[in-house]
Amino acid sequence: MTDLTPAARGLRVALVGRPNCGKTALFNALTGSRQKVANYPGVTVERKEGALETPAGQQVMLLDLPGTYSLRARSPDEVVTRDAVLGRLAGEAPPDLFVCVGDASNLRLCLRLVLEIKRTGQPMLLTLNMADIARHRGIEIDLPRLEAELGLPVVTSVAVRRGGTQALLEKIDQALALPHQPNIAAGWSEPDAAGVRALQKEADRILRAAVRLPAEPNTTTARLDRVLLHPVAGLAILLAVLFLMFQAVFTWAAPVMELIKAGFDALGGYTDTLLPDGLLKSFVHEGLIGGVGSVLVFLPQILVLFLFILLLEDFGYMSRAAFLMDKIMGGAGLHGRAFIPLLSSFACAVPGIMSTRVIDSRRDRLATILVAPLMTCSARIPVYTLIIGAFIPDRTVAGVLSLQGLVMFGLYGAGIGSALAVSFLLKRLVFQGAAPEPFMLELPDYKRPDARNVLQGLYQRGLIFVTRAGTTILAMMCVIWVLATVPRPPEGATQPAIEYSLAAQIGHAMEPVLAPIGFNWQIGVALIPGMAAREVAVAALGTVYAIENAEEAPEQLGSLLAGKWSIATALALLAWYVFAPQCAATLSVVKRETGSWRWMWFLFGYMLALAYTAALVTFQLARAFGLG
Amino acid sequence: MSATHALSYPLPSRPMNQLPAHLGAAPLGFRGRIRAVQPLAGSLPAEEMERRLLELGFVEGATVELLHQGLFGADPIAVRVDGVTIALRRREAAAVLLEALD
Numbered sequence: 039m040t041d042l043t044p045a046a047r048g049l050r051v052a053l054v055g056r057p058n059c060g061k062t063a064l065f066n067a068l069t070g071s072r073q074k075v076a077n078y079p080g081v082t083v084e085r086k087e088g089a090l091e092t093p094a095g096q097q098v099m100l101l102d103l104p105g106t107y108s109l110r111a112r113s114p115d116e117v118v119t120r121d122a123v124l125g126r127l128a129g130e131a132p133p134d135l136f137v138c139v140g141d142a143s144n145l146r147l148c149l150r151l152v153l154e155i156k157r158t159g160q161p162m163l164l165t166l167n168m169a170d171i172a173r174h175r176g177i178e179i180d181l182p183r184l185e186a187e188l189g190l191p192v193v194t195s196v197a198v199r200r201g202g203t204q205a206l207l208e209k210i211d212q213a214l215a216l217p218h219q220p221n222i223a224a225g226w227s228e229p230d231a232a233g234v235r236a237l238q239k240e241a242d243r244i245l246r247a248a249v250r251l252p253a254e255p256n257t258t259t260a261r262l263d264r265v266l267l268h269p270v271a272g273l274a275i276l277l278a279v280l281f282l283m284f285q286a287v288f289t290w291a292a293p294v295m296e297l298i299k300a301g302f303d304a305l306g307g308y309t310d311t312l313l314p315d316g317l318l319k320s321f322v323h324e325g326l327i328g329g330v331g332s333v334l335v336f337l338p339q340i341l342v343l344f345l346f347i348l349l350l351e352d353f354g355y356m357s358r359a360a361f362l363m364d365k366i367m368g369g370a371g372l373h374g375r376a377f378i379p380l381l382s383s384f385a386c387a388v389p390g391i392m393s394t395r396v397i398d399s400r401r402d403r404l405a406t407i408l409v410a411p412l413m414t415c416s417a418r419i420p421v422y423t424l425i426i427g428a429f430i431p432d433r434t435v436a437g438v439l440s441l442q443g444l445v446m447f448g449l450y451g452a453g454i455g456s457a458l459a460v461s462f463l464l465k466r467l468v469f470q471g472a473a474p475e476p477f478m479l480e481l482p483d484y485k486r487p488d489a490r491n492v493l494q495g496l497y498q499r500g501l502i503f504v505t506r507a508g509t510t511i512l513a514m515m516c517v518i519w520v521l522a523t524v525p526r527p528p529e530g531a532t533q534p535a536i537e538y539s540l541a542a543q544i545g546h547a548m549e550p551v552l553a554p555i556g557f558n559w560q561i562g563v564a565l566i567p568g569m570a571a572r573e574v575a576v577a578a579l580g581t582v583y584a585i586e587n588a589e590e591a592p593e594q595l596g597s598l599l600a601g602k603w604s605i606a607t608a609l610a611l612l613a614w615y616v617f618a619p620q621c622a623a624t625l626s627v628v629k630r631e632t633g634s635w636r637w638m639w640f641l642f643g644y645m646l647a648l649a650y651t652a653a654l655v656t657f658q659l660a661r662a663f664g665l666g
Numbered sequence: 667m668s669a670t671h672a673l674s675y676p677l678p679s680r681p682m683n684q685l686p687a688h689l690g691a692a693p694l695g696f697r698g699r700i701r702a703v704q705p706l707a708g709s710l711p712a713e714e715m716e717r718r719l720l721e722l723g724f725v726e727g728a729t730v731e732l733l734h735q736g737l738f739g740a741d742p743i744a745v746r747v748d749g750v751t752i753a754l755r756r757r758e759a760a761a762v763l764l765e766a767l768d
Binding site for chain 1: 718725726749753
């Protein structure tokens with residue numbers, strides 16, 4: 039990454055436009071890899087900026103504002119964009135120039151936003167992106183006429199083609215060369231319905247004057263939609279896409295996950311040869327390397343999942359998925375747009391909860407955040423595999439289906455079912471009386487996904503996961519290592535060292551509470567690190583049962599557990615993990631996204647209660663059936 | 667579709683030659699023009715709802731075509747509004763009043 043500090047002049051340009059207008063693709067094309075992604079201070083809205091050099095040699099800092107439909111600021115993202123356009127974004131100087139990005143093939147709604155922004159009096163120009171698609175479809179745009187009608191410089195651009203931004207860069211130079219004053223638009227006020235209506239009618243008038251649409255509308259999108267939005271076939275295809283996605287998450291990612299695991303094992307082995315026996319060696323190997331490794335191993339799954347999500351988003355399918363799912367999700371009190379965040383939560387609840395920002399209504403967003411951790415995330419998989427492998431017989435049912443596979447499927451189903459039930463109850467009990475948020479969104483024309491765009495998005499998602507989840511879990515692992523290590527066993531100790539540790543004391547203290555659900559103190563100890571990251575419970579069980587390298591040889595740990603636990607205990611633990619007190623990373627992201635400790639504790643409390651109840655019922659039932 | 671009984675708009679079952687009362691009651695394939703967008707309180711205050719519809723391009727004079735509808739209760743619907751496709755629920759579409767194309 040190059041130095042992002044602007045030149046002494048400190049020129050700043052901001053991109054503003056509707057979602058789906060190709061703004062991000064344009065930002066990527068203009069700044070290449072010289073990007074910095076962070077958050078705006080105090081809010082969880084993503085702030086993207088990058089450096090670029092204009093043809094005239096000016097150093098410019100380009101800010102990519104969140105997509106917005108209007109300046110009325112209905113979501114946290116839109117508040118940032120409005121404040122930036124009005125020049126009153128906290129801690130930021132007003133930009134020298136606003137580049138309004140419009141989709142040349144779909145100008146109608148974009149022009150209203152342009153007119154709305156123009157009324158703020160900020161220095162701006164309009165770029166018609168995706169000009170190639172528009173030309174291909176036979177849309178003719180009279181640029182001089184459009185410039186005259188809007189009273190703004192207008193230029194076309196093609197973000198996805200090399201050299202497609204040259205004309206835009208030259209226009210930016212011209213605009214910056216004019217005397218301009220970054221200002222604060224003080225006199226702005228939100229337009230009322232009459233104002234919005236007048237703006238849209240003015241936009242339609244300009245559109246009729248300057249743009250000639252082809253006689254034939256875009257038939258590719260219409261033809262695709264006839265199948266993809268078909269009431270029955272559309273839903274079937276959506277299910278097939280999801281099925282393919284999960285297959286890919288589990289099969290494509292596996293070899294890379296093995297590699298990462300092997301890499302960390304090798305690294306751990308290498309540090310063992312460098313360090314003398316003792317506390318430091320144990321800390322580096324089991325605390326640091328083990329902790330980081332246990333998180334990073336899930337990166338391939340997250341990347342495969344996001345590859346699918348980004349491709350589908352770029353293609354224009356995600357809003358269709360929301361359309362198809364709206365009624366089904368609505369029955370459970372969820373918004374159609376909650377579909378994507380809940381889908382992401384199958385990989386990890388952290389990115390899932392982060393992506394709830396697409397939901398405008400706070401109530402709907404909160405409901406989605408509160409049920410997202412019930413989706414079976416990939417961190418539960420190691421726990422499920424360990425216990426299923428050890429306790430569920432490897433035999434087939436009905437000739438073809440594997441019993442172990444069926445149990446796994448049932449656990450996923452239990453997660454989905456409970457998420458729907460909880461959101462239904464939330465609607466009835468917690469958010470009662472609130473009318474459902476309207477479901478209204480644009481279904482953009484389909485377009486071919488752009489490789490650079492997708493890869494850039496993938497890189498950023500991966501980076502966010504590694505840094506955010508990595509830091510929290512690393513810190514937790516250090517704490518757990520300390521708990522499991524101190525105090526050291528006394529001289530002449532006969533039992534394993536862990537028996538003398540704080541962790542064991544905590545585990546024994548928990549025994550009375552855990553006995554009714556069939557958990558022994560060793561499980562209790564493992565549940566604590568399971569709070570940092572669920573999969574760590576496997577390693578923790580291994581440590582507690584004094585088996586080395588538990589995560590590397592789950593079969594070995596499994597057969598040991600099969601000898602020590604009753605099947606009722608095993609089933610209760612599976613039931614517990616369907617609801618599993620969520621990991622620390624999830625809790626911290628819930629706290630940040632809801633901006634409240636209260637909701638975080640609510641989530642923690644209700645999931646803990648569900649987990650305990652589920653484990654209790656499972657254990658007592660299993661015992662009643664003679665499995666104790 | 668029996669699932670529509672709980673809804674506050676008429677069944678989308680009128681014959682094509684008869685003008686539906688509003689977009690929320692329009693049948694699949696309906697084509698027409700927007701006569702008025704009225705403030706209609708529902709899940710949102712009336713004015714806010716009206717502005718959101720306007721911002722999605724539902725303005726007087728725009729042509730509309732009902733392209734797709736969902737499986738359950740024929741809801742939500744996908745409407746082509748002067749060249750832009752918008753998905754919304756019939757409940758909200760009830761604020762859009764129609765007139766016949768010439």
